[in-house]
Amino acid sequence: MVTIPWHLDSTEPIIQQHVINGRAVLPFASWLNRCLVEVTALQGHAPRELLRVLVRKPVVFEAGASKTVQFIGKPELGMGRFEVREDDSGTERSSPGLPLVEGAWQDESDGGPLIPAIRSGPIVDHDAFYEAAIKAGFLYGPLLRRVKQVQTGGSVWSADLLPLNDDREPSIGRATTWDALLQSGTVMAAEGGNSCWVPFRIDRMRFRGDESGASIGRLYGEWIRDPSSNSGQRLANICAFDDDLSSPRLELRGVHYRVIDQLTTEAPDPLQVGEAPTVTAVRPESILAKLRSATSERRRSLLIRFIEDQLLEVLQWDDSRRDQLAAGFVAIGVDSLMSVDLQYRLQTALDFALPLGEGFEAVSVQELADSMLQKYLKID
Amino acid sequence: MDIRPYEGDGEDAAQLMRRVWTKTYLGEMWFPLWSPEFLRWQFGKEDRQLCLAVYDANKLVGCFFSVRHSLRIRSTVFPMSFSSWFTIDHDYRLPRLGLDLIEALRRRHRETGQALSLGVVSGDPSSVAHLFWSKYSKACPQNFRFISKFGSWVKILNAPVMARAGIDAWERWGVRLLGPVLKRSPWGHDSHLRPYQSGDLGACARLLDRATSSMDWAVVWSEQQLTRQLEGPIPRSLVFERDGEVQGVVNYHHMQWQGLAPIRIALIDLWATAGLNHFEVSRLLGSVCHHLRGEDVDAVVCLRSSMFPTAALVANVFVALPASNYLVALFPQPHVPLEPPKTWSLLLR
Numbered sequence: 001m002v003t004i005p006w007h008l009d010s011t012e013p014i015i016q017q018h019v020i021n022g023r024a025v026l027p028f029a030s031w032l033n034r035c036l037v038e039v040t041a042l043q044g045h046a047p048r049e050l051l052r053v054l055v056r057k058p059v060v061f062e063a064g065a066s067k068t069v070q071f072i073g074k075p076e077l078g079m080g081r082f083e084v085r086e087d088d089s090g091t092e093r094s095s096p097g098l099p100l101v102e103g104a105w106q107d108e109s110d111g112g113p114l115i116p117a118i119r120s121g122p123i124v125d126h127d128a129f130y131e132a133a134i135k136a137g138f139l140y141g142p143l144l145r146r147v148k149q150v151q152t153g154g155s156v157w158s159a160d161l162l163p164l165n166d167d168r169e170p171s172i173g174r175a176t177t178w179d180a181l182l183q184s185g186t187v188m189a190a191e192g193g194n195s196c197w198v199p200f201r202i203d204r205m206r207f208r209g210d211e212s213g214a215s216i217g218r219l220y221g222e223w224i225r226d227p228s229s230n231s232g233q234r235l236a237n238i239c240a241f242d243d244d245l246s247s248p249r250l251e252l253r254g255v256h257y258r259v260i261d262q263l264t265t266e267a268p269d270p271l272q273v274g275e276a277p278t279v280t281a282v283r284p285e286s287i288l289a290k291l292r293s294a295t296s297e298r299r300r301s302l303l304i305r306f307i308e309d310q311l312l313e314v315l316q317w318d319d320s321r322r323d324q325l326a327a328g329f330v331a332i333g334v335d336s337l338m339s340v341d342l343q344y345r346l347q348t349a350l351d352f353a354l355p356l357g358e359g360f361e362a363v364s365v366q367e368l369a370d371s372m373l374q375k376y377l378k379i380d
Numbered sequence: 381m382d383i384r385p386y387e388g389d390g391e392d393a394a395q396l397m398r399r400v401w402t403k404t405y406l407g408e409m410w411f412p413l414w415s416p417e418f419l420r421w422q423f424g425k426e427d428r429q430l431c432l433a434v435y436d437a438n439k440l441v442g443c444f445f446s447v448r449h450s451l452r453i454r455s456t457v458f459p460m461s462f463s464s465w466f467t468i469d470h471d472y473r474l475p476r477l478g479l480d481l482i483e484a485l486r487r488r489h490r491e492t493g494q495a496l497s498l499g500v501v502s503g504d505p506s507s508v509a510h511l512f513w514s515k516y517s518k519a520c521p522q523n524f525r526f527i528s529k530f531g532s533w534v535k536i537l538n539a540p541v542m543a544r545a546g547i548d549a550w551e552r553w554g555v556r557l558l559g560p561v562l563k564r565s566p567w568g569h570d571s572h573l574r575p576y577q578s579g580d581l582g583a584c585a586r587l588l589d590r591a592t593s594s595m596d597w598a599v600v601w602s603e604q605q606l607t608r609q610l611e612g613p614i615p616r617s618l619v620f621e622r623d624g625e626v627q628g629v630v631n632y633h634h635m636q637w638q639g640l641a642p643i644r645i646a647l648i649d650l651w652a653t654a655g656l657n658h659f660e661v662s663r664l665l666g667s668v669c670h671h672l673r674g675e676d677v678d679a680v681v682c683l684r685s686s687m688f689p690t691a692a693l694v695a696n697v698f699v700a701l702p703a704s705n706y707l708v709a710l711f712p713q714p715h716v717p718l719e720p721p722k723t724w725s726l727l728l729r
Binding site for chain 1: 473474477479480508511512516519
């Protein structure tokens with residue numbers, strides 16, 4: 001049995017990147033990442049599959065529904081967002097402020113104000129949503145709400161959120177759905193001071209085969225290639241994609257958890273997050289925006305991390321080899337092809353152009369970050 | 381590592397390119413096996429300003445060569461170059477060496493007043509060349525532009541050799557099955573066809589000028605450059621003379637291409653005729669093929685450009701290969717119009 005530790009290191013980038021009003025608020029994909037790390041550490045190698053996921057503490061809140069919640073609908077491929085059905089006539093359009101897909105949520109009588117809040121309550125943006133939820137506190141029912149299948153185009157694409165004591169069949173879902181559903185769930189993590197809850201345990205989750213892979217690949221592949229996208233960064237740690245986004249081949253790096261022996265409805269111990277970072281928005285920020293809002297020291301570390309991320313992709317290395325990057329470009333085998341690839345990625349993400357005739361002369365990531373901060377980036 | 385004008389006699393450069401290109405592309409795509417003689421013909425010893433090399437002490441580890449020419453685009457003539465032979469030794473693939481070499485060549489082009497350079501990049505998206513230049517064009521769009529794709533005409537003369545060398549199964553089986561047909565040519569020797577002589581230069585220049593005058597893009601030949609193109613141990617030229625008048629010129633050279641096995645081809649660079657009807661042009665091409673068969677080449681190749689007579693090529697059972705390579709512009713000055721030309725006569729290496 002593997003359980004996610006309740007206590008997290010507040011200095012972890014994954015925590016640092018998900019702080020709202022001084023509280024860590026981790027969206028679902030972050031937890032998948034977290035599981036990945038845990039199982040990799042335990043097994044010594046990356047897991048093959050993530051099995052059933054049980055949300056231990058369901059999210060119920062009264063303040064309003066997150067925009068994320070209303071996007072439970074149909075993924076609009078290539079647009080990097082969701083589309084929802086406008087009404088029963090079947091008209092679909094991409095627009096905020098629309099009702100949920102009919103039938104998306106069941107067991108309304110199961111308690112909790114979640115359904116009415118979403119259906120009739122205000123729709124607020126992420127910042128307002130989290131803030132309101134935090135102020136109001138949040139309620140959660142004694143058992144998990146079951147989210148039945150969300151259907152579009154005749155195919156099931158959502159996952160079930162299973163009741164706590166339900167260990168029937170493995171849930172079948174797609175990361176997109178889980179992410180959308182549980183973004184809202186993570187608001188509970190902001191409860192009380194500098195503490196956060198781990199909102200769910202992961203037991204078993206299974207991704208679909210090629211069809212799902214292709215969809216996820218197309219949808220998230222764009223984000224993954226957008227270095228300014230948090231979603232892309234997160235999902236990159238879950239799935240590996242071919243360069244050709246239309247390819248159905250998808251390597252899933254899920255997490256395989258066995259059934260957890262003892263489930264409880266009691267709230268877990270709070271996590272001490274420690275020193276609260278100053279980040280105040282959960283909305284995916286561009287790296288440039290992050291750099292602009294960071295202190296100079298933090299700015300350098302952010303940029304180094306970002307360059308490392310890009311370099312890992314250029315080298316087609318996984319994250320476990322990040323430490324090797326410190327050896328310098330020559331030692332890790334960066335050639336001109338990789339160099340020009342890295343240069344293009346950085347230019348695009350950081351919105352600058354090298355003056356004609358100038359190239360990166362740095363020999364390491366650190367040196368490159370320094371020279372970019374000094375010479376090329378217009379941050380202040 | 382020192383980037384400076386190339387100092388060798390072509391031997392080391394040819395060796396480097398053969399070694400690197402073979403390691404990179406063997407079995408993946410066709411590529412030329414450059415010979416020292418060919419390189420010496422291309423850039424000689426006089427003007428090496430645009431022939432840059434990377435040296436580790438005195439060891440050649442990289443090169444990027446350009447050959448100066450003049451190009452007429454519509455009605456304006458620009459000083460320019462044709463670039464090729466970009467090579468970095470596998471053991472020296474450092475983070476910026478290739479980029480520094482490109483940048484050095486760009487500076488040389490500026491310093492010598494070149495308006496642009498033209499080159500060829502493989503259209504195979506998985507090839508190293510395509511990957512590199514695609515990324516380079518994004519990172520440095522001001523330095524590099526893909527202009528258009530182009531194909532080739534190929535005449536099979538030695539089907540068994542071509543069948544063995546084909547990269548793809550369809551090439552091998554296609555040539556095996558159709559070889560007897562493909563190698564045929566309806567015409568044999570023509571007594572009007574003879575080797576080029578120095579005294580033909582003026583007539584050939586006029587033929588070329590007339591043949592290319594209406595094209596969108598065309599090389600403009602100086603007397604010296606045309607002499608170099610037509611005469612010498614590497615380039616070979618034939619003229620069609622009738623009634624004491626030179627009415628056609630064909631300029632070609634031999635070279636080796638590497639598929640699964642090496643083949644020997646004749647690449648026709650220049651073709652111009654005047655006063656010949658379609659039948660006579662077809663017969664001229666047939667007699668050229670007959671002549672080349674006697675020179676023991678396995679195939680005859682020319683670019684699919686408006687310089688070459690399509691009907692005559694078809695009549696002589698040339699096969700039109702699909703557009704698989706890109707014409708690219710390097711270091712273009714902002715004022716150079718780079719709309720893809722519909723008709724052109726270029727020397728692409």
